[in-house]
């Protein structure tokens with residue numbers, strides 16, 4: 332791709348400053364590196380660094396930026412917090428980065444039954460504001476203190492929440508305002524509480540991998556908070572744990588809101604940090620929900636009935652919320668703790684099983700890194716959202732590896748992830764479908780499926796301005 336020459340770059344920057352003012356346009360090398368990095372360990376390449384970072388405050392400004400970008404034929408990358416685990420925030424070409432963090436308004440319309448948030452709002456802040464009003468935000472990622480609502484909406488992740496319990500994030504999004512890659516602003520969906528039947532434009536944006544437009548506002552239904560009951564089970568063998576979860580589904584138990592798991596050795600790390608004795612086996616812990624405390628406890632009993640049939644070492648209610656908090660945070664801190672302790676970079680995959688093959692898939696993820704030239708040299712850690720049949724096998728990539736090895740390690744991880752999700756006929760349910768997963772998408776849905784998306788994009792984005800490279804794939808071999 333042709334780089335902008337100095338003169339054109341100067342003209343571009345001037346035009347952007349005219350839109351958002353001098354204060355909100357940066358060409359500093361520091362800012363360009365910061366906004367060109369993602370969570371992966373390999374180095375940024377100078378020739379791929381963004382030209383310029385822009386912080387708009389309104390959809391109308393994004394619209395103007397898009398029009399200018401089309402004029403200059405320069406790609407635009409939308410950036411929330413840059414925590415994408417699918418590689419969507421490591422850009423393949425130099426371009427304009429729109430940082431959404433100035434757009435952080437959150438407004439409640441309780442008499443309509445929804446709230447509207449801008450893309451730069453941080454998930455945790457929105458969660459807390461919902462809680463203060465007795466509402467539940469239907470998205471709960473491990474990155475909640477940093478991830479932006481725009482990033483989460485673009486991925487359509489409900490994260491730790493089990494889809495089969497209350498649905499996916501998009502089920503609660505009544506509509507969005509979005510700026511198309513050519514600059515038009517559109518509104519989708521409804522102000523009612525019933526989402527459209529038939530064609531619903533919202534779906535092109537929520538779960539759209541940032542390919543078809545910039546979400547500038549989302550209308551989210553206010554779901555009343557639930558009463559919760561908490562449970563815990565420990566299994567000597569992972570196979571029994573997998574069969575217990577299968578049973579929960581097969582025996583039509585009320586689906587828990589959350590059901591997390593940690594393999595024994597991985598769990599011991601989290602337990603140690605939280606000052607608990609190591610568990611005697613691999614653990615699962617879960618939350619049943621109801622409209623009253625009694626209903627939640629009754630549902631928990633029903634779940635436990637299934638789990639107990641696979642001979643756990645222990646399976647019970649958790650009545651002490653402190654114990655629950657310790658377990659939950661033990662699970663959440665494992666990654667960052669082992670990274671700090673070992674001065675390494677934690678990197679995990681997202682393997683999703685189908686229901687029938689869960690025990691076999693569990694066995695496969697236990698051996699996730701076997702046979703891989705680089706990753707097999709590293710110790711495997713294993714945890715995940717077992718209620719969603721999702722496993723996150725991960726490794727610590729040593730900081731002293733060279734850049735070429737970092738790159739190869741990331742490619743190995745995604746190649747094995749692809750193989751396993753293809754084997755089980757599934758797909759990632761959290762981090763989005765493109766960027767490092769473009770090859771997966773092509774294999775899973777064929778060239779016909781992939782071309783459908785390419786053609787949608789070509790119609791909406793004829794100059795391939797928005798998030799260029801994400802659809803084409805940007806594994807670090809490219």
Ligand SMILES: Cc1cc2nc3c(=O)[nH]c(=O)nc-3n(C[C@H](O)[C@H](O)[C@H](O)COP(=O)(O)OP(=O)(O)OC[C@H]3O[C@@H](n4cnc5c(N)ncnc54)[C@H](O)[C@@H]3O)c2cc1C
Pocket residue numbers: 370408409410411412413414415416419420431450471472473474477478479480481482483484485486488489490491540541542544545546547760761762798801
């Ligand atoms: C420690 C850690 C834990 C994590 N835990 C989870 C987890 O439990 N579950 C989970 O699903 N993910 C998890 N993630 C991944 C990540 O946080 C999510 O994918 C999140 O959705 C990304 O948000 P972001 O603001 O960082 O988006 P970014 O990385 O900035 O962007 C992600 C994609 O969304 C697009 N995008 C951003 N804003 C907009 C917008 N306004 N309009 C259109 N497109 C937009 C970007 O262009 C890009 O393609 C985790 C990441 C880390 C580092």
